[in-house]
Amino acid sequence: MKYIEDRVEDIQITYIGGGSRGWAWQLMSDLAREPQLAGTVTLYDIDYEAALQNEKIGNRLKDREDVKGKWQYRADKSLESALKGADFVVISILPGTFDEMASDVHAPEKYGIYQSVGDTVGPGGLIRGLRTVPMYVEFAKAIEKNCPEAFVINYTNPMSLCVKTLYEVFPGIKAFGCCHEVFNAQNLLAAALKDIEGIEGATREEIKINVKGINHFTWIDEASYKGLDLMPIYKQFVDKYYENGFEEGKTGNWMNDFFESANRVKFDLFKRYGIIAAAGDRHLAEFMSGNWYIENPETVMDWKFSLTPVSWRKEDLKERLAKSKRLVKGEEVFEVKDSGEEGVRQIKALVGLEELVTNVNLPNEGQIFNLPRGSIVETNAIFRRGQVLPIVAGKLPSAIQGIATRHITNAHLILEAALEKDKKKAFVAFANDPLVNISLEDTEELFEEMLKNTAAYLPGWKL
Amino acid sequence: MKYIEDRVEDIQITYIGGGSRGWAWQLMSDLAREPQLAGTVTLYDIDYEAALQNEKIGNRLKDREDVKGKWQYRADKSLESALKGADFVVISILPGTFDEMASDVHAPEKYGIYQSVGDTVGPGGLIRGLRTVPMYVEFAKAIEKNCPEAFVINYTNPMSLCVKTLYEVFPGIKAFGCCHEVFNAQNLLAAALKDIEGIEGATREEIKINVKGINHFTWIDEASYKGLDLMPIYKQFVDKYYENGFEEGKTGNWMNDFFESANRVKFDLFKRYGIIAAAGDRHLAEFMSGNWYIENPETVMDWKFSLTPVSWRKEDLKERLAKSKRLVKGEEVFEVKDSGEEGVRQIKALVGLEELVTNVNLPNEGQIFNLPRGSIVETNAIFRRGQVLPIVAGKLPSAIQGIATRHITNAHLILEAALEKDKKKAFVAFANDPLVNISLEDTEELFEEMLKNTAAYLPGWKL
Amino acid sequence: MKYIEDRVEDIQITYIGGGSRGWAWQLMSDLAREPQLAGTVTLYDIDYEAALQNEKIGNRLKDREDVKGKWQYRADKSLESALKGADFVVISILPGTFDEMASDVHAPEKYGIYQSVGDTVGPGGLIRGLRTVPMYVEFAKAIEKNCPEAFVINYTNPMSLCVKTLYEVFPGIKAFGCCHEVFNAQNLLAAALKDIEGIEGATREEIKINVKGINHFTWIDEASYKGLDLMPIYKQFVDKYYENGFEEGKTGNWMNDFFESANRVKFDLFKRYGIIAAAGDRHLAEFMSGNWYIENPETVMDWKFSLTPVSWRKEDLKERLAKSKRLVKGEEVFEVKDSGEEGVRQIKALVGLEELVTNVNLPNEGQIFNLPRGSIVETNAIFRRGQVLPIVAGKLPSAIQGIATRHITNAHLILEAALEKDKKKAFVAFANDPLVNISLEDTEELFEEMLKNTAAYLPGWKL
Amino acid sequence: MKYIEDRVEDIQITYIGGGSRGWAWQLMSDLAREPQLAGTVTLYDIDYEAALQNEKIGNRLKDREDVKGKWQYRADKSLESALKGADFVVISILPGTFDEMASDVHAPEKYGIYQSVGDTVGPGGLIRGLRTVPMYVEFAKAIEKNCPEAFVINYTNPMSLCVKTLYEVFPGIKAFGCCHEVFNAQNLLAAALKDIEGIEGATREEIKINVKGINHFTWIDEASYKGLDLMPIYKQFVDKYYENGFEEGKTGNWMNDFFESANRVKFDLFKRYGIIAAAGDRHLAEFMSGNWYIENPETVMDWKFSLTPVSWRKEDLKERLAKSKRLVKGEEVFEVKDSGEEGVRQIKALVGLEELVTNVNLPNEGQIFNLPRGSIVETNAIFRRGQVLPIVAGKLPSAIQGIATRHITNAHLILEAALEKDKKKAFVAFANDPLVNISLEDTEELFEEMLKNTAAYLPGWKL
Ligand SMILES: [Mg+2]
Ligand SMILES: [Mg+2]
Ligand SMILES: [Mg+2]
Ligand SMILES: [Mg+2]
Incomplete structure (x- = not known):
């Protein structure tokens, strides 16, 4: 990283989930609009072909006249080598596929449990959490080994659990979670x-x-x-x-x-x-x-709100895959516009180009003093060169604190369950979720079914 | 109080709820069996006549040859004067009548919510809590004023909330709660x-x-x-x-x-x-x-357990009232036998006659370190002359800690709601109880109904 | 207070210690330079004549053309009426006179104890603390009664003890301490x-x-x-x-x-x-x-630093008194210049005119997690309309934490000693100060002497 | 271990420092007096010859008629094999020799610093601590590996630091420290x-x-x-x-x-x-x-107390060595008498033969709530089969808490310094000790000298 009078060059960003056709494009777009930053974005994805496509899409940008931020894009097959030397790591993945997500969201419906998103709490969020933890264990270890000083920006849900896992595995990590x-x-x-x-x-x-x-x-x-x-x-x-x-x-x-x-x-x-x-x-x-x-x-x-069906997400993905092909071939021009996300502004602040106060997810060190120390909480924080310091936000009203604590407890149980591959512990969290208002027998049946549907992502579990 | 070589005389015990035909008789029986203690038991009850009956029943005992513990019984119309100079205060009351309890236990049934006891948690326990707090506020104030050094033994449910209220109002109180x-x-x-x-x-x-x-x-x-x-x-x-x-x-x-x-x-x-x-x-x-x-x-x-109907309690009470009359008139002889409760052994330990390790309910100062500081927890404690010191019991398994925390949160909300007469806060606790698995509308309806049924014990509330 | 498009008028500031010829003039100067604020400054001082002089000096300003901030100054004989309706309270007092301070700083010298300032820690700082606490108890009570919503800015030393006392007496106070x-x-x-x-x-x-x-x-x-x-x-x-x-x-x-x-x-x-x-x-x-x-x-x-003798302070005060007379009479023109202090910028931020990050002294809610909860710590905080929120600063290195904890313990002991008028407790803090490296007998002798010298400010103490 | 109706046999005790001519003989004596226990004591000592002598002395006992507790003694050259299968581990060592202790106690005298014991705090206690930590690191690791379920009884000073080190290295250890x-x-x-x-x-x-x-x-x-x-x-x-x-x-x-x-x-x-x-x-x-x-x-x-000179300890040791020879040769009869220590009673309680309440040193989990969580504190604890549970002792008065906290801070600094071989950190603790009231220059000189004198026990340090 090279700081030159109101500009920083040679920044190394590693994007885990870099084959994505949503968040990755938004980052490309925001970087393209930002004249004060330049460097390399390394794209890592378990779907290497997808990362390669984004490499091509990204590399087209720097030659365009309307693009102020010039970045080199590079797909990498190996997580370890992708992380080597990174200044920033962005993590935005889909844990599993939409098939697992379909189970998360819709399997409970036959027991009368409905979910509008199903990626944070509820039976869906908790099962999604179980399969996400092992992935984040791997990320945390690889970051500790290859770029322990990097700032890590997480966009994946379940947010609290992802960030918690990173700190659990590598307590010295400089990670924070962002949500709009x-x-x-x-x-x-x-x-x-x-x-x-x-x-x-x-x-x-x-x-x-x-x-x-x-x-x-x-x-x-x-x-x-x-x-x-x-x-x-x-x-x-x-x-x-x-x-x-x-x-x-x-x-x-x-x-x-x-x-x-x-x-x-x-x-x-x-x-x-x-x-x-x-x-x-x-x-x-x-x-x-x-x-x-x-x-x-x-x-x-x-x-007056909506239950988002996973079928819609599958359809939407098809459209985005088609769009990706057109972008790679140059049949469509990549639209550079403000994504509304703050990742790039945060990077600017962290390299010393500005000061920023915004909300992020971080381990509780006192910013909310009636939630447990060490649980992941969302408050404002101040971003400066080399530091993200949370701002003390004060107490939650006790009514809300009670509900929040219940979900925090569940998240910690899911983390423990995932680390210990302990089905009983996972069940306790599952049964303790406020959406799971069904009989003990049904709860057990549903839990078994959902675990089975996500079994491919639970290596080493006795199911 | 007078300590004389392995005996203590002139002990002053004040019994709040001293008209009771259950717990009070058990205490009488245990005191009668204990040769090393003697003194006065002052009986206070909102039902003064009942206290008077127990005074008579109690005073018959000391003349009996088979009775080794000689105690004077005295009914008192005033809480304040009853407490003056007490060494020990026993609290064992029925908060409200069995009519309120019938609402606590059975009103939720039409919404499909069943309760086996209904005096601790669940909709019944929480509403019972709301009406109990103001009584305990009064007790705590009167104890602070009249016998701040007395040991206070609580038997009333909801146990945690009763003990919490005592400490909340008079933090220097020496109270603990007992349950068999x-x-x-x-x-x-x-x-x-x-x-x-x-x-x-x-x-x-x-x-x-x-x-x-x-x-x-x-x-x-x-x-x-x-x-x-x-x-x-x-x-x-x-x-x-x-x-x-x-x-x-x-x-x-x-x-x-x-x-x-x-x-x-x-x-x-x-x-x-x-x-x-x-x-x-x-x-x-x-x-x-x-x-x-x-x-x-x-x-x-x-x-294979039972839902105890309040109608049974009402029937049982009738029998006990009849028995009381017979005992007062001398038509029946009071049976002196071991009650199985430990109150008298605790008193013996607290005056220095023995050392006792047993389980009690006390504010958490570290005895269970993954439950909140200050919440009422049940662990072993050691009883010695002038001291009840809790024993560190270690952590609860996280699964159980999660459920316990939920109930603790609810109890604290009920306490705040009762002190602030805040219906919204009470509702949050009510709706957060694990038994309340019904729609928002039904929850509100049930809550309103149950509040109304107990309104006579919620002075100053806007219902 | 009236907010009008990038300007706020009718601000009420109460200045306790408003007769001061140092800090008060700096505030006047900074307010005079600030075009976006206007209102009234009420000057309260136990030396009412001094406050009156500053009233005159202050009121001359608003007619000057070079003065952009127009403020009304008003001396008030009563603390209570001075505080009524205040939006901001500034406290900057000399606790006692320079005679007491001479004892604080110089009495220990005959025992070989030297102090460069003597107003924060050391024998001088601790004894100064003892006489300051009762004054701050009075301030806190008067603020709670007359302007509980006001922001309170403290400049007096010992800083930590002054701020701690305010929160101890009125936990809801919005106070913070500033130091350059x-x-x-x-x-x-x-x-x-x-x-x-x-x-x-x-x-x-x-x-x-x-x-x-x-x-x-x-x-x-x-x-x-x-x-x-x-x-x-x-x-x-x-x-x-x-x-x-x-x-x-x-x-x-x-x-x-x-x-x-x-x-x-x-x-x-x-x-x-x-x-x-x-x-x-x-x-x-x-x-x-x-x-x-x-x-x-x-x-x-x-x-290569200095021991500031109190004799110098006395000389300096004489000069400032003479200057004050000249300013009142108009024989000298009040110089309007940047004081280097941030009080006025903080006020601007707190009324919503800007956002400011700066260092202040506040109760520790987690901003430094290896110092005690509730002790007064200095970290950055963010100032916004209606809020001062501390920023989490992280741990102190354990070596420094050890020394800081020793001084915090002493400050809390001095506070307790002052509130309870407990000479023994005060002595423990005194003897525990790192500058007090003398024999037990000498320590007691010095302590007695210094207490006597400040006795006029220790009402109710048995000395 | 074999429990047979009010008796336990086949107990394995490992004694680290088993060549000692003081504590080891006391244990032998107490075991010999206790009819309800029997088994093997394995003696490990860096001075294997000394352990062998004690093996002989110990094995003579079981044949004596007046000896009720029959134990096999066995010297072992290897720490690891000595610990294998232990039910109890006793640690009582001299960290270094009396030459190092002479430096601990007497080197500071030329700077006017006197110490009566010099093994707990003061310059002597802290330097002794530095050389003790690496030994306890080794013990903790060997215990974790060979007998993780054993109860570990520590008698060595500095007590707090020894126990803290054991828990730091092996958090699951069941260790406690005893002092009479x-x-x-x-x-x-x-x-x-x-x-x-x-x-x-x-x-x-x-x-x-x-x-x-x-x-x-x-x-x-x-x-x-x-x-x-x-x-x-x-x-x-x-x-x-x-x-x-x-x-x-x-x-x-x-x-x-x-x-x-x-x-x-x-x-x-x-x-x-x-x-x-x-x-x-x-x-x-x-x-x-x-x-x-x-x-x-x-x-x-x-x-009216004494400064114990290390020369006396050296003389005393000579006498004990001579006595040891006589005991080995049978020229003197080993005197079986109550040592006044409680180790054997604790063992009896821990195998289920009685219940015991006594004072021990354990990590603070809440037993003293104004000392830091995790610091080693001394309170009563209850001993039962398989458990040592500390009893909540309440707060220390703030004056004493302040002094205790200073020593706790120093102990933690010494532990960190020893683990990190960090001379600067050790110096901070050293200079922060209440006995070290000398100039910065002298403090540094003394510190260097004392470190040098103990250098043989500071492997890997840059001195
Ligand atoms: Mg989100
Ligand atoms: Mg019970
Ligand atoms: Mg200052
Ligand atoms: Mg000792």
């Missing part, structure tokens, strides 16, 4: 500001918030725009839209998009707990009792 | 010793155990009889009786007694977690998911 | 950057540092200028100047100024512990063993 | 009981105490004899003997015995802190400031 759910909450606050106060044009960055919680169950207890306190404004906004919801998604209508909602769950949680839930309704619903917002498709319809 | 559930587990271990090893005659006191957990969800991870390790013996015992259960109750058959069981829940928990659950099945079942052992009366039947 | 010692360390880093790398013009704000420790015993373990790591640069700098020291003070020579030094203590500590001591040598020396840097005036001379 | 200093305090309480109340014949075991602190700086805050509170009685006793001291040693006069004292330090500490210091004056004095009780030989004389 909180950004949406900032945008919603900007919308409230406009709707209630008539103040337009507030950017997301101008909406200053205090963030506290665990990933996808994150909360905001202070929000300001310049000299204005946004908390009473949000209260009015919720009162106004509580019954029918408020929508401002890409499509403008939650019914037309598997990722949208009308924020009704968020509003209901605000009314119950007095602070702002800061993740999307699809995520939030999964953290509460299975009988609340997500009892069955009708309840979900009433609360 | 663990004694039954010791007796079961003695039965296993006889059944598997053929060793007879082991007394409960000879079965040495390490106790850890929260009241009614207590666990044993070490058990010995002299030089023998009882853990592998218990394992064989469980394997032998897992399917059909093991019974050794007073009636010999769980179906004939609302307080018996065949220990099948206990055995199942042992198989799942590898350590011994040390409370009765009726209690244990209520701590687990509502869909496990207690989904409906049929499941309960399969697991 | 760390700013000097940033300037020294800028000097090193110029000296070693030839890079000129780096401003203090551009020197990004991670701050950790307790006030006046603060440390820096990460320092950057843009993309440069300053730690290896500082190492070279220390190696170069270790023997002779490095001076860049106002006078350029530590011998001519009682507040200067040649940084030799700082350099020696860096060599010993590997991280940068971030307070002035006069302060640092007092935290270490009395036999190290400050054994006697000759040692001090060798290490 | 507290027993003497119980005897002193019995003497006070006789002197003040005229009650004779109270045994040490009948004096019930609550123990808290760190080894050799242990405190008693509750003491009873049957129904009597001994605290007020001890107060009268101290008042009576404060000026002239109280003696009841073997010789009856502290001036004639290097191990006796008149308890004046203990009495002075009681007056200062209000609770009973429970170690001998020679130990206690070393924990306080070097200017208090131990400034020079005259101060020590005034306080």
